[in-house]
Amino acid sequence: MRSKVRTIVSSGLVAGTLDITAAILIYAGILHKTTAEKILQSIASGIFKKEAYTGGAEMTFAGLGLHFLIAFIFAWFYFKIFPYIPFFKINTLLSGVSYGFFIWIIMNLVVLPIVFPVLPEKKLDFPLLLSILIVICCVGIPIAFITRKYYAKWY
Secondary structure, eight states: OOOOHHHHHHHHHHHHHHHHHIIIIIIISSSSEEEEEEEEHHHHHHHGGGGGSSSSSHHHHHHHHHHHHHHHHHHHHHHHHHOHHHHHHHHHHHHHEEEHHHHHHHIIIIIHHHSSSOOOOOOOOHHHHHHHHHIIIIIHHHHHHHHHHTTTTOO
């Protein structure tokens, strides 16, 4: 029998790992737009600002920690709202897709503009669609399936 904490931790770990792995593989490995270190430092810069880019390995690890904290928060939130959203109980895949899109909206249209007031304007192009797809596939869907498994005994 799975516990609530174990469900939230496992869905946060899976989502956080898949998301950061996809970001590094795609943006650093395939597209050669950046490096793994810069991706993690960019996450850390949400708190540490410019110091994140000069702080060395500790800022890289701070970015990784912050990334997983965010994943755990979204995993916890989905777990908490699951019993109250009838749609989540009907179709797990579509629930994950919709939750992933919700996460993308919150992060890109609410959190990032607050933390970084001067951001480039978003255009509907391949990088934008790719970023949405990564969040849906690597965060929303895994959180939905792992959480659904916990609640399956009640629904």
